[in-house]
Amino acid sequence: MTRRVLSVASECVPLLKTGGLADVVGALPKALAEHGWHMRVLMPAYPGLATRLGKRPKALWQDADLFGGPAKVLGGRVEGLDMLLLDAPHLYDRPGGPYGGPGGDHADNDLRFAALSWAAAEIARNGLADGWTPDVLHAHDWQAGFAPAYLRYGPETAVKTVITVHNIAFQGNTGAERLEALRLPRAQFTAKGLEYYGHLSSLKAALVTADAITTVSPTYARELMRPEFGMGLQGVIGQRANDVSGILNGVDTEVWSPEADPAIHAYSAKKLGAKKTNRAALIDEFGLGYFEGPLAVLVSRLTTQKGIDLIPGALSEFTWRGGALIVLGSGDPVLEAAMRREAELNPTRIAVRIGYDEALSHRMFAGGDAVLVPSRFEPCGLTQMYGLRYGTVPVVAATGGLNDTVIDASPAALAAGVATGIKFAPTDALGLAQALRRLADLYADKRTWARIQRNGMKAPVDWAQSSGQYAALYASLAP
Ligand code: ADP
Numbered sequence: 001m002t003r004r005v006l007s008v009a010s011e012c013v014p015l016l017k018t019g020g021l022a023d024v025v026g027a028l029p030k031a032l033a034e035h036g037w038h039m040r041v042l043m044p045a046y047p048g049l050a051t052r053l054g055k056r057p058k059a060l061w062q063d064a065d066l067f068g069g070p071a072k073v074l075g076g077r078v079e080g081l082d083m084l085l086l087d088a089p090h091l092y093d094r095p096g097g098p099y100g101g102p103g104g105d106h107a108d109n110d111l112r113f114a115a116l117s118w119a120a121a122e123i124a125r126n127g128l129a130d131g132w133t134p135d136v137l138h139a140h141d142w143q144a145g146f147a148p149a150y151l152r153y154g155p156e157t158a159v160k161t162v163i164t165v166h167n168i169a170f171q172g173n174t175g176a177e178r179l180e181a182l183r184l185p186r187a188q189f190t191a192k193g194l195e196y197y198g199h200l201s202s203l204k205a206a207l208v209t210a211d212a213i214t215t216v217s218p219t220y221a222r223e224l225m226r227p228e229f230g231m232g233l234q235g236v237i238g239q240r241a242n243d244v245s246g247i248l249n250g251v252d253t254e255v256w257s258p259e260a261d262p263a264i265h266a267y268s269a270k271k272l273g274a275k276k277t278n279r280a281a282l283i284d285e286f287g288l289g290y291f292e293g294p295l296a297v298l299v300s301r302l303t304t305q306k307g308i309d310l311i312p313g314a315l316s317e318f319t320w321r322g323g324a325l326i327v328l329g330s331g332d333p334v335l336e337a338a339m340r341r342e343a344e345l346n347p348t349r350i351a352v353r354i355g356y357d358e359a360l361s362h363r364m365f366a367g368g369d370a371v372l373v374p375s376r377f378e379p380c381g382l383t384q385m386y387g388l389r390y391g392t393v394p395v396v397a398a399t400g401g402l403n404d405t406v407i408d409a410s411p412a413a414l415a416a417g418v419a420t421g422i423k424f425a426p427t428d429a430l431g432l433a434q435a436l437r438r439l440a441d442l443y444a445d446k447r448t449w450a451r452i453q454r455n456g457m458k459a460p461v462d463w464a465q466s467s468g469q470y471a472a473l474y475a476s477l478a479p
């Protein structure tokens with residue numbers, strides 16, 4: 001018998017992506033179908049998205065007043081996904097990105113995503129017009145955080161709830177005076193309930209009301225209970241330790257596969273030589289000079305979470321020894337400027353492209369020798385897994401999912417023939433500089449290097465195992 005899950009999130013590939021959340025939300029339905037779970041994904045109908053559902057998408061749910069205006073949920077298939085788009089023009093029909101525009105975040109984001117959560121809870125409780133009712137509601141991050149709370153505090157229901165924390169740094173905090181506007185019961189505004197340091201937090205609301213809590217790697221699940229990583233919520237999560245699990249993300253191996261990637265010159269673990277064509281093309285594209293050492297690439301949001309500020313202080317020996325770096329990303333203007341400056345100072349060895357460019361990111365993972373992920377914290381991280389797939393050796397901080405997906409090239413791991421990358425700790429400029437030194441040394445030893453590349457290419461980074469873990473979790477909640 002097919003069971004049903006309503007997945008609720010603020011972004012989903014292929015409709016809209018600002019980060020790894022969208023990749024994961026878009027990959028889960030396919031992965032879970034194999035385990036007999038039918039997943040529909042509910043997200044806002046940001047401008048232009050409804051047309052992706054085809055000519056006449058069906059209205060499967062309506063509300064004359066969803067937090068200040070009429071709303072409906074449109075259903076349809078997009079590239080094999082069963083999408084539900086919450087069409088509420090007063091909340092989502094605005095220029096800019098999903099969370100804000102050039103002037104910053106939208107001032108009413110609490111309301112915009114409470115509305116998404118409210119619609120999700122209503123659908124979970126009462127079903128859609130086509131008769132579909134879920135067994136489980138799976139909320140992702142703070143934007144869907146109030147959905148488990150609406151279900152818990154409303155009339156009794158059999159629907160079970162899961163909250164997945166993709167990044168605890170984003171908590172959906174807002175003022176306590178918003179309780180009524182967000183349709184939350186004042187009686188629950190207590191330390192055990194909705195109250196969070198005198199404020200409201202949609203993520204905390206989910207952490208106290210969902211039946212199960214997951215995060216996107218086993219290491220991050222443990223880290224979240226510690227003050228250095230929990231960002232204030234460590235106590236709340238620690239109290240529910242028995243309900244917390246870490247389930248590693250996978251990557252979509254149909255999209256990320258050097259044998260079949262249309263954006264690159266194809267190669268495989270057996271024919272690694274062809275990777276060189278990609279390397280040469282990438283060096284050419286960025287106008288770097290001749291160099292003997294490894295070509296490192298970095299594709300990332302440019303933020304302090306990602307450790308971008310450590311790079312300027314860690315590069316001098318690496319480039320002096322013949323290494324080079326190409327960066328693709330955007331984010332904090334200060335960090336964008338710092339990256340541009342590195343490229344200006346050393347244009348034959350360092351190149352930077354500020355922006356978001358999917359096709360270029362594929363060329364970089366194919367053409368790079370190594371991919372850098374020096375994050376201060378990283379719930380899971382996807383780019384190190386793309387690196388593994390593409391024989392582009394990951395150089396990562398030993399934290400979160402980076403810790404769980406890379407096997408450090410220690411002498412023991414090299415001797416055992418299992419190393420897949422380089423890990424460093426602590427996450428500071430010296431740690432990164434030393435990791436880059438190890439990278440240059442390993443790269444110079446061609447046989448060892450090829451072995452590490454091939455090990456990585458064999459490492460399981462698809463959804464096979466993790467989708468089974470989600471399916472088992474759902475089944476344990478809704479047997
Ligand atoms: P996060 O979600 O914290 O940003 P992840 O590693 O989980 O980190 O996911 C980031 C995703 O966004 C990856 O698919 C990565 O390739 C992609 N990405 C990030 N920045 C860029 C960029 N500038 N151009 C293209 N893709 C990018």
Ligand code: GLC
Binds near residue numbers: 216
């Ligand atoms: C968040 C995290 C990242 C994770 C992604 C998908 O954006 O920062 O580490 O891979 O979510 O779960």
